[in-house]
Amino acid sequence: MKRLIPGLILLLAAASSAALLPARQVPAAAPSASVLLDRVDANAIAGNKILIAEMVIRGRRDSRSVKSKSWVQGADKAFTEYLEPAREKGTKMLKLGDQLWTYSPDTDRTIAISGHMLRQSVMGSDLSYEDMMEDKRLRQAYDGSVTGEEVVLDRPCWVVDLVSKTGDAAYASRKIRVDKERFIVLKEERFAKSGRLLKTFEVRRAKLVQGRWVAAEAVFRDVLKQGEGTVFKIESIEFDAAIPESLFTKASLRA
Amino acid sequence: MMTFLLKGVLRDRGRSLFPFIVVTTGVFLTVTLYCYIRGAELDVVRSNANLRHGHVKVVTRAYAKDVDQIPNDLALLGASAQIRDLEREYPDLEWVPRIEFGGLLDIPDAHGETRAQAPVAGFGADLRTPGSPEPGLLGLANILVAGRLPEASGEILLSAGLAERLKVGPGDVATLIGTTMHGAMSMANFKVAGTIRFGIGALDRMGLVADIADVRKALDMDDAAGEILGLSRDGLYRPDRLAAVAAAFNARFAGSGDEFLPVMQTLRDQPGMAMMFDRIRDVTNIILGVFLLAMSLVMWNAGLVGTLRRYGEFGVRLAIGEDKGRIYRSLVAESLMIGVLGSIAGTVLGLALSFYLQAVGINLAGVLKNVSFLMPIVIRSRVAPAAFVVGFVPGLLATLVGTGIAGRGIYRRQTAQLFKELES
Incomplete structure (x- = not known):
């Protein structure tokens, strides 16, 4: 979940749940997509941040919650430690660039997560490790075009269609709704190359923290699963926090 | 009479050897394949039941x-x-x-x-x-x-x-x-x-x-x-009985739409198993059918050749007063004896090979890469009681059918030509 932070925070910091108002024509006053994406990236990606978050996984059969604490540096480095439930307590994850490791205290093993394992669910949530690994800025990873306006969470938003620049992104295209004034993504759909909808993301509540808008509560849903999605709640978040560089090393996983 | 015919069959090899070899070969192959397919079926059922699906x-x-x-x-x-x-x-x-x-x-x-x-x-x-x-x-x-x-x-x-x-x-x-x-x-x-x-x-x-x-x-x-x-x-899989058990179990929950209620399935319901069972039944029937047909044709042909060879004999027998029906029946009785002897010999040989394959098996690793059910790499024959009699079906039927058709020539035999033929 902590790892979530780089990729998801980017999104979380920009997304939110929605009541929408379709109006598909592109207004004359629409900003260019690149400017818009720059503003979204600037709002979402901070230097350092420490956050405590809860993930409520609403499965087909039951719900359970997982709490974690994450230390994030930019979009490249993140260290997460799971706090609850007891079974997951002490499990840690480290992301350095495009590498991801997980440490399990029960086995005292550190395992690199790669290949098809990246498609696995993070703690049974609707989020995959691949989602967590998304660390590129939207502007870097996607070509965008503003295609309309919508109202989400009573906020006027730009609708921006994104298409992967390189083809190596987890999603070939995305449709995001960006708050016109706060530059936070409030709603999003992610699609496969075939055009099939894979994931949805909706912010339910956004809040201003140290001058940045973050998604305090959001629902991320893997539409290929039959659950009701995973609710992410940020309990606390601190930007520009001091984080020792030693935390972002494999040695810290076993510490 | 039967002793007389049996002596003829045994002593006149020109009359009996070829049909005997045909019947023996056909029965041998039938018994061997039957045992092998039966073994494969039991191995697959046991593997899938014990390792993966249960009965x-x-x-x-x-x-x-x-x-x-x-x-x-x-x-x-x-x-x-x-x-x-x-x-x-x-x-x-x-x-x-x-x-x-x-x-x-x-x-x-x-x-x-x-x-x-x-x-x-x-x-x-x-x-x-x-x-x-x-x-x-x-x-x-x-x-x-x-x-x-x-x-x-x-x-x-x-x-x-x-x-x-x-x-x-x-x-x-x-x-x-x-x-x-x-x-x-x-x-x-x-x-x-x-x-x-x-x-x-x-x-x-x-x-x-x-x-x-x-x-x-x-x-x-x-x-x-x-x-x-x-x-x-x-350890026995009884498909019909277990299907009834499963149906009765599932009927209890029929009224509810809860997706987490239990459901009972039989081994046959598992992926690939119904096809496997049906195919084994089909292959067994096809093998018996093919050997029956092939041997019948060969025996018919052998009967025709034999009838031609014994053209003179039948003429003499008719000339001395034996009626055509009696000759026809004696011909069928002879073929029945050959069928019995060939079936016994073929069954003995088939069982011998099957007992060997029951112990050793055949390694099919190279051809079993994409089957959807568990399949043992080494398939062994299984000598079941039915294997002792299964070869007699094509063995006897083929000889009876083949001789029965070929022997109809007796009824077309004209004694008026006999002495002219004997003179020539």
């Missing part, structure tokens, strides 16, 4: 729908109570919980870093409870290659092929990276107690067997079971 299996409706994905998140909860109920209701079946799972097996080096990694397809079965039928059902003692069976918590068996690939052996530690029933990644350390060879392709490439208690702990499946297998206590 019947109880799963949740949701699990049954996506069974090929091994959806442990849809497993049966409260498995112990469900097994108790099943044991009370169906005492002639033995009920055992199973959990199938997939994952990665990670082998650490001296520093705890990954040294080797490979995908595994494992299952958890009750290996350690005293009196559990599972070690027997799985035949673990017979397939143990090295080490011993699990005796303590956290011990596993690895397929010998997988162990070789990962360069691990008894006593080594391996970390299973799997998925809990809640969908989270799980990591659990196990100690390799021994290596096994099932003789079944997929399992020997990536098989892992663990005690179900350890699997439950690793996959966070407390008192859950992916499947509860029911196996007839006498």
Whole structure:
């Protein structure tokens, strides 16, 4: 979940749940997509941040919650430690660039997560490790075009269609709704190359923290699963926090 | 009369040798193939029932729908109570919980870093409870290659092929990276107690067997079971009876739409099994039919040749007053004797080869790569009581049909031409 932070925070910091108002024509006053994406990236990606978050996984059969604490540096480095439930307590994850490791205290093993394992669910949530690994800025990873306006969470938003620049992104295209004034993504759909909808993301509540808008509560849903999605709640978040560089090393996983 | 005909058959080889060889060969092939197919069927049923499906299996409706994905998140909860109920209701079946799972097996080096990694397809079965039928059902003692069976918590068996690939052996530690029933990644350390060879392709490439208690702990499946297998206590699969049992069980829950209610399926309901059963039945019928037809044609032809050769004999017999029906019947009786003798010889030879193949088997590893059910690599013949008589069906019928058709020429024989023929 902590790892979530780089990729998801980017999104979380920009997304939110929605009541929408379709109006598909592109207004004359629409900003260019690149400017818009720059503003979204600037709002979402901070230097350092420490956050405590809860993930409520609403499965087909039951719900359970997982709490974690994450230390994030930019979009490249993140260290997460799971706090609850007891079974997951002490499990840690480290992301350095495009590498991801997980440490399990029960086995005292550190395992690199790669290949098809990246498609696995993070703690049974609707989020995959691949989602967590998304660390590129939207502007870097996607070509965008503003295609309309919508109202989400009573906020006027730009609708921006994104298409992967390189083809190596987890999603070939995305449709995001960006708050016109706060530059936070409030709603999003992610699609496969075939055009099939894979994931949805909706912010339910956004809040201003140290001058940045973050998604305090959001629902991320893997539409290929039959659950009701995973609710992410940020309990606390601190930007520009001091984080020792030693935390972002494999040695810290076993510490 | 019969003794007279039998002496003729035995002494006049020109009359009997070729039909005898044809019948013997046909019956030999029929018996051999019948035993081999029967053996294959029993091997497949036993492997699939004991290792994977049971003769019947109880799963949740949701699990049954996506069974090929091994959806442990849809497993049966409260498995112990469900097994108790099943044991009370169906005492002639033995009920055992199973959990199938997939994952990665990670082998650490001296520093705890990954040294080797490979995908595994494992299952958890009750290996350690005293009196559990599972070690027997799985035949673990017979397939143990090295080490011993699990005796303590956290011990596993690895397929010998997988162990070789990962360069691990008894006593080594391996970390299973799997998925809990809640969908989270799980990591659990196990100690390799021994290596096994099932003789079944997929399992020997990536098989892992663990005690179900350890699997439950690793996959966070407390008192859950992916499947509860029911196996007839006498080991026999009775498809019709078990289909009726399953139908009655499922009828109880017919009114509810709850996807987590249990559903009972028979072995035949499992992927690929119905096709396998039907195909075996078809192939058996085709073999009997083909040999019957082929041998009938050959015997017909042999009968025609024999009739031509014995043209003079029939003329003389008719001339001295024997009626055509009697000659025809004697011809059929002769062929029946040849059929019986050929069937006996063919059956003896076929059984001899089948007994040999029952002990040795034939390795089919090269042609069994894409079957959807568990298939032993070595298929052995099975000499069942029916094998002693199955060859007589084509053996006797073919000779009767062939001779019966060819012998009709007797009725066209004209004695008026006889003396002219004899003079020439």
